[in-house]
Amino acid sequence: MKSKPKFATKAIKSVENHFEGSEPVSTPIYLSSTYKRKNDGSYTNDFVYSRGDNPNRSIVENSIAQLENAKYAFAFSSGMAAISAVLQSLKAGDHIILPDDIYYAIKKLMEQVFKRWDLTYTLVDMRNIKTVENALKPATSLIWIESPSNPQLKISDIKAISNLAHKNNALCCVDNTWATPVFQNPLELGADIVMHSSTKYFGGHSDVVGGAIVLNNENLAETIKSIQLLNGAVPSPFDCWLIARGIQTLHLRITKQAENAYNLAKYLENHPKIEKVLYPGLESHPQHLLAKEQQKNGYGAMLSVLVKGNLEESFKVSTKLEYFTSATSLGGVESLVEHRKSVEGPDSKTPDNLLRISVGIEHIEDLIADWKQALNNE
Numbered sequence: 472m473k474s475k476p477k478f479a480t481k482a483i484k485s486v487e488n489h490f491e492g493s494e495p496v497s498t499p500i501y502l503s504s505t506y507k508r509k510n511d512g513s514y515t516n517d518f519v520y521s522r523g524d525n526p527n528r529s530i531v532e533n534s535i536a537q538l539e540n541a542k543y544a545f546a547f548s549s550g551m552a553a554i555s556a557v558l559q560s561l562k563a564g565d566h567i568i569l570p571d572d573i574y575y576a577i578k579k580l581m582e583q584v585f586k587r588w589d590l591t592y593t594l595v596d597m598r599n600i601k602t603v604e605n606a607l608k609p610a611t612s613l614i615w616i617e618s619p620s621n622p623q624l625k626i627s628d629i630k631a632i633s634n635l636a637h638k639n640n641a642l643c644c645v646d647n648t649w650a651t652p653v654f655q656n657p658l659e660l661g662a663d664i665v666m667h668s669s670t671k672y673f674g675g676h677s678d679v680v681g682g683a684i685v686l687n688n689e690n691l692a693e694t695i696k697s698i699q700l701l702n703g704a705v706p707s708p709f710d711c712w713l714i715a716r717g718i719q720t721l722h723l724r725i726t727k728q729a730e731n732a733y734n735l736a737k738y739l740e741n742h743p744k745i746e747k748v749l750y751p752g753l754e755s756h757p758q759h760l761l762a763k764e765q766q767k768n769g770y771g772a773m774l775s776v777l778v779k780g781n782l783e784e785s786f787k788v789s790t791k792l793e794y795f796t797s798a799t800s801l802g803g804v805e806s807l808v809e810h811r812k813s814v815e816g817p818d819s820k821t822p823d824n825l826l827r828i829s830v831g832i833e834h835i836e837d838l839i840a841d842w843k844q845a846l847n848n849e
């Protein structure tokens with residue numbers, strides 16, 4: 472070019488990336504929405520347009536696939552977007568079997584969105600395989616498992632339910648958000664699809680919303696990939712960067728959190744003001760042995776307690792806690808508590824006196840002391 476660029480042109484060209492080929496140890500955040508095309512028409516690393524793929528998303532997807540020992544992972548802008556992608560891979564008229572205490576927004580999604588697309592569902596208590604079998608219809612194309620379930624920590628037999636699904640030409644999808652791939656790999660137990668809310672333990676610091684679908688089947692992977700691209704419910708490169716950063720400490724965090732959860736569950740189980748503790752790591756949990764078998768390395772860091780008393784009294788206990796912030800969500804390094812029924816609304820089947828606890832990485836003695844003062848100070 473012969474002429475010198477004018478100011479407006481300089482302002483654009485002077486900030487172009489000149490550092491290609493340098494090798495930062497920590498992945499930069501590639502905010503670019505578009506990628507340069509080479510003279511032969513091809514693209515470096517096949518990055519064309521950020522909705523389709525970008526370096527930060529590619530790293531997260533690759534990582535999550537490896538953590539679940541799977542071939543494919545697809546990242547979404549939220550757990551709900553990931554769930555929607557699975558549901559959109561079905562066809563109008565299909566029937567789905569869902570657990571009766573499924574993550575409550577999924578029931579709303581079925582009622583408020585997918586009902587119009589003629590997807591029907593049956594809610595069953597998945598602890599009993601016979602109940603699942605009885606709910607099967609010729610149109611059943613998907614059985615959805617959440618284990619441990621939210622908020623009652625029910626355990627479903629992933630191997631048995633996957634077998635049942637396959638005998639009936641249906642797929643089995645497991646929401647593995649609570650167990651994390653540190654403790655449970657559903658694909659190895661026979662499931663076809665794993666879903667994650669990366670908002671929770673993957674992110675781990677309550678500062679990002681995201682989701683993922685993980686699977687091995689190539690045809691299904693093509694379908695999910697096209698839904699991801701065309702629906703466009705994709706996480707931003709910054710979201711992906713935060714999730715990748717979180718994944719680096721996932722194992723350390725969840726191991727400590729699960730240890731704290733077990734010790735807190737043990738303490739609360741013996742407290743006279745607690746009616747019941749729901750935690751699969753306790754021998755008193757009715758499905759402790761099944762949890763031990765399929766969650767090979769641990770029981771997770773979520774528990775629920777039934778406080779002796781009514782809705783108001785149990786809500787009050789949650790407000791007296793000082794180290795457990797009263798907030799929804801879970802999986803961060805900080806401990807949270809939530810009176811679940813008042814969040815889910817009047818048609819919720821969650822017991823009035825249930826408090827859901829997400830245990831963090833604080834010192835266990837402080838966490839126990841906090842519950843002690845909250846329960847004794849009424």
Ligand SMILES: *Cc1c(COP(=O)(O)O)cnc(C)c1O
Binds near residue numbers: 617621
């Ligand atoms: C949070 C959560 C979801 C939904 O994920 P979002 O990231 O909030 O969209 C689904 N399933 C379980 C078990 C969850 O905890």
